[in-house]
Amino acid sequence: MAKKSKVPLMLRASFSSTVAEQPSFESVNLDLSAYVDALSGKVLKVNKVTFISDEGNGLPFDTADFDGSGGGAWTSQLVTGTQTAMKGANDDRTIAERFSMFGLTYNSNTPAASGLYFTHYDLDVPEAGFYVAADALTFAVQHRLDADITVRHICVIEAERVKLTAADVNFLLVNQTLTG
Numbered sequence: 126m127a128k129k130s131k132v133p134l135m136l137r138a139s140f141s142s143t144v145a146e147q148p149s150f151e152s153v154n155l156d157l158s159a160y161v162d163a164l165s166g167k168v169l170k171v172n173k174v175t176f177i178s179d180e181g182n183g184l185p186f187d188t189a190d191f192d193g194s195g196g197g198a199w200t201s202q203l204v205t206g207t208q209t210a211m212k213g214a215n216d217d218r219t220i221a222e223r224f225s226m227f228g229l230t231y232n233s234n235t236p237a238a239s240g241l242y243f244t245h246y247d248l249d250v251p252e253a254g255f256y257v258a259a260d261a262l263t264f265a266v267q268h269r270l271d272a273d274i275t276v277r278h279i280c281v282i283e284a285e286r287v288k289l290t291a292a293d294v295n296f297l298l299v300n301q302t303l304t305g
Contacts, residue, residue, distance in 0.1 A: 169285075171256075171283070203280055221248055224247075
């Protein structure tokens with residue numbers, strides 16, 4: 126059983142994705158060296174991950190943000206280590222993932238957009254938590270259908286420090302420190 130820290134952690138990462146950047150893999154790395162010390166058995170237990178996207182000003186998207194060219198779609202994910210490409214949901218390094226799709230709705234009586242819909246599919250953090258022995262996390266986004274505006278992507282991580290046995294830490298390190 127892991128020994129728990131009494132201090133919960135809230136880690137945040139964000140970046141803005143311009144229209145020109147959206148076709149590309151974009152990411153930000155989170156340095157965990159202040160929280161993780163694998164040699165002494167101290168690791169991070171991730172309890173919850175929330176992915177948020179907005180206009181860059183804290184407001185939600187609206188119909189004026191899109192030209193009706195088919196909406197947009199992207200994948201947001203949090204993975205262990207420093208990654209340079211998106212990972213599959215079946216990869217041992219994937220902590221959480223969200224697939225987001227959106228589009229405009231139209232009233233049959235007018236060509237003007239009458240609303241906006243979003244659909245999300247989530248791979249949530251397991252109920253038992255996700256233990257991280259690696260000294261970095263990568264929050265990444267890959268757009269498949271580009272939005273017509275700059276989109277701010279935000280990742281909020283609820284975690285705590287715990288202490289594990291050396292054998293458990295070694296097992297985690299083997300699976301979580303691959304880069305690619």
